[in-house]
Amino acid sequence: MTKEPVAVVGIGQTKHVAARRDVSIAGLVREAARRALDDAHLAWADIDAVVIGKAPDFFEGVMMPELYLADALGAVGKPMLRVHTAGSVGGSTALVAANLVAARVHRTVLTLAFEKQSESNAMWGLSLPIPFQQPLLAGAGGFFAPHVRAYMRRTGAPDTIGSLVAYKDRRNALKNPYAHLHEADLTLEKVQASPMLWDPIRYSETCPSSDGACAMVLTDRTGAARAPHPPAWVHGGAMRSEPTLFAGKDFVSPQAGKDCAADVYHQAGITDPRREIDAVEMYVPFSWYEPMWLENLGFADEGEGWKLTESGLTELDGGLPVNPSGGVLSTNPIGASGMIRFAEAALQVRGRAGEHQVDGARRALGHAYGGGAQFFAMWLVGAEPPAR
Amino acid sequence: MPEVLKAPLAVEFPFTRSLGPVQSAFLTGLRERVVLGVKTVDSRTLVPPVEYDPVTAEELRDLVEVAPTGTVTTWAWNHHPRRGQPLGTPFAWVLVRLDGADTALLHALDAPGQDAVHTGMRVRVRWAEERTGAITDIACFEPYDGEPAQRTGHTGEFEDAVTGIVAAARLDYTYSPGRAQSAYLHALSGRRTVGERCPSCRKVYVPPRGACPTCGVATSEQVEVGPRGTVTTFCIVNIKAKNLDIEVPYVYAHIALDGADLALHARIGGMPYDQVRMGLRVEPVWTEGARFPDHYRPTGEPDAEYDTYKELL
Ligand SMILES: [Zn+2]
Numbered sequence: 001m002t003k004e005p006v007a008v009v010g011i012g013q014t015k016h017v018a019a020r021r022d023v024s025i026a027g028l029v030r031e032a033a034r035r036a037l038d039d040a041h042l043a044w045a046d047i048d049a050v051v052i053g054k055a056p057d058f059f060e061g062v063m064m065p066e067l068y069l070a071d072a073l074g075a076v077g078k079p080m081l082r083v084h085t086a087g088s089v090g091g092s093t094a095l096v097a098a099n100l101v102a103a104r105v106h107r108t109v110l111t112l113a114f115e116k117q118s119e120s121n122a123m124w125g126l127s128l129p130i131p132f133q134q135p136l137l138a139g140a141g142g143f144f145a146p147h148v149r150a151y152m153r154r155t156g157a158p159d160t161i162g163s164l165v166a167y168k169d170r171r172n173a174l175k176n177p178y179a180h181l182h183e184a185d186l187t188l189e190k191v192q193a194s195p196m197l198w199d200p201i202r203y204s205e206t207c208p209s210s211d212g213a214c215a216m217v218l219t220d221r222t223g224a225a226r227a228p229h230p231p232a233w234v235h236g237g238a239m240r241s242e243p244t245l246f247a248g249k250d251f252v253s254p255q256a257g258k259d260c261a262a263d264v265y266h267q268a269g270i271t272d273p274r275r276e277i278d279a280v281e282m283y284v285p286f287s288w289y290e291p292m293w294l295e296n297l298g299f300a301d302e303g304e305g306w307k308l309t310e311s312g313l314t315e316l317d318g319g320l321p322v323n324p325s326g327g328v329l330s331t332n333p334i335g336a337s338g339m340i341r342f343a344e345a346a347l348q349v350r351g352r353a354g355e356h357q358v359d360g361a362r363r364a365l366g367h368a369y370g371g372g373a374q375f376f377a378m379w380l381v382g383a384e385p386p387a388r
Numbered sequence: 389m390p391e392v393l394k395a396p397l398a399v400e401f402p403f404t405r406s407l408g409p410v411q412s413a414f415l416t417g418l419r420e421r422v423v424l425g426v427k428t429v430d431s432r433t434l435v436p437p438v439e440y441d442p443v444t445a446e447e448l449r450d451l452v453e454v455a456p457t458g459t460v461t462t463w464a465w466n467h468h469p470r471r472g473q474p475l476g477t478p479f480a481w482v483l484v485r486l487d488g489a490d491t492a493l494l495h496a497l498d499a500p501g502q503d504a505v506h507t508g509m510r511v512r513v514r515w516a517e518e519r520t521g522a523i524t525d526i527a528c529f530e531p532y533d534g535e536p537a538q539r540t541g542h543t544g545e546f547e548d549a550v551t552g553i554v555a556a557a558r559l560d561y562t563y564s565p566g567r568a569q570s571a572y573l574h575a576l577s578g579r580r581t582v583g584e585r586c587p588s589c590r591k592v593y594v595p596p597r598g599a600c601p602t603c604g605v606a607t608s609e610q611v612e613v614g615p616r617g618t619v620t621t622f623c624i625v626n627i628k629a630k631n632l633d634i635e636v637p638y639v640y641a642h643i644a645l646d647g648a649d650l651a652l653h654a655r656i657g658g659m660p661y662d663q664v665r666m667g668l669r670v671e672p673v674w675t676e677g678a679r680f681p682d683h684y685r686p687t688g689e690p691d692a693e694y695d696t697y698k699e700l701l
Contacts, residue, residue, distance in 0.1 A: 020406065021406045021551065021552065022406070022408075023406060023408050024405070024406055024407055024408030024411060024439065025405075026408065026439050026440065027408040027409075027439060030439075030440065030447075044444070044445040058399070058401075060403070061401060061403035061555065061557045071438060071439075071440040071441070071442045071445065072439060072440045072445075073445075074440075074445030076442050076443065076445070116406075118404075118406075119403060119404045119405055119406065120403075121401065121403075123629075124401055128397070128399055129397070130397065130563060131393075131395035131396075131397055131563050131565070132393060132395065132565050132569065132573055132679070133565075134654075134679075134680050135632065136653075137625075137632065137634070137640050137653065137654070137655055138623065138625050138629070138640040138653075139625065139627060139629040139632075141623075142623055142625055142640050145623030145640075146621040146622055146623050146640070146641070146642055146701075147621070147701070148623075149621050149622065149623060149666070150620075150621040150701040153621070153666055153694070154698075195626065195627075196624070196626055197625075197626055197627050198623045198624070198625055198626070198627075198640075199623055199624035199626065199637075200623070201623070243601035243602065245601070245650060246600075246601040246602050246650065247589070247591035247592075247593065247602070247649035247650045248591070248602070248649075248650075248699060249650070250701075251701065252701070
């Protein structure tokens, strides 16, 4: 029996900011969920199941969000599931929800991811004082910066590439009313003159810390036929994992990321991602990860990713726009960041991305990763229903 | 075989919580000695109040005052109170349906012994002397044999409302690093670095975890590595981390010890930070009584060729 085609018919986000002191966590998730239902013209009673994701428990100190948030998300009397996969969780949460529809377990599923970083402490959560172990010696960016240096050494990329990405993403964010950072006065010179925090990573090349939530309503063909706005159709979705540390691990281009992308392209019938995909929302927490992921996801040959960035191809009006929403560099409620990538990809093919719409986007990729390059989740969405 | 190590691990953090309109009114009410519930769509009064209707999911904002007196609906005796619990002497955990409420609130009942507690007994709030807008503003409940207390008809509007709380969380563990890491730590105390080789892929893991993460098989063959190694990649840290007493800037490096198949992470010293480079040959510097090398310093050997360490970044 073939799978049920899965459609995204509702998308909602909160306006991402540094601190939402006016709402509880329940109030925050509710806002995104309500907007997704409104987009789909649905009521709570139309939802058959709820799938939520959030950052690791220690970040926020909320151990069982599925208990705490059931009433806020209208889940009483319905199945409610929670997904855990570190920073990629927003992506894998959406995929678990999509699989429930594809398998015809449920017809219409609400999926949601959130984080209130203002009430959370990721750095503390990642550096618990484990006895007999040396404390992490480098702070938040110190984990990523050596991998960026390794990428530069391996590819010979000029050291300005990271600043091009940061400047582009922050410019894109100005067109996205939900983005956290709206730095209208930012110039490329200012990015390049910003303090070097973890050499080779500068301040303006790092992501902010945000409060926010993102929700989507996924449904089957019948639900899609009733939807008031064009849906986005899921053409492929996959998750892959690998250990955080092992002999032979390639932090610059992890094997699990390559395998995950290959699986998604195979499902979607994509043979030349660079030409067949119209927009990409990828998880770029530090600017240099754009060229690194361009290679990992098969948009460029090994060593060539930075050339695509340098040529302007990944700009909003380029041949392969990357992070038209402004990306993680402009908005980072960690637990929600992956789902925002998936949702923004869907907005593009629905033609509902507003000012940051990529003209004529028919196929878009959403990408999430997390846990020290341990977890990968991706989906490819299209304006047309899948052929198979 | 050295003994397996163990040590206490306390995971502790003062999380902050924004309350939102309903919890803000409830906790501010407690500060003012007023207990508030919320009316649901089907006209029940829930105490403590919730923001969303448990049946219809509608937003709830209709706050109503209930009495500080009520009835025990069920209970359990706590023989041995623990740190952070409402009372220091044995007490009953009780569910109390306050007069005017349709649901019960969990709290503590101060009673001389379990014989003095029964379902259906009447109780009243004992307010804390110092109240800040927290559930602990109710010090506990106590037995009460009067009529339901009067309510003032409060609607939940307060001057100077509490909008956030600090929710201190603490978990106490006994942590053991296990057999392989205990052996590694034991060897380190003699300033030797000992890893373990996977019997399947032959890779040497330092520190060892007792199993190979790619082959999924146990490791036991011990292999001494280092003490010298190669800097495979690094960053220069220019901002001071809160919990670290290290002067910035400093270099945080991945170091592949000679004979190891993956890099460990450590600080580089003994040379200007801006002269550290990939391929630099280094050796550990120990300080008296330390469990780990304080940092690594250059050996003076020629740099390693990129091809010799490019798989170990
Ligand atoms: Zn092995």
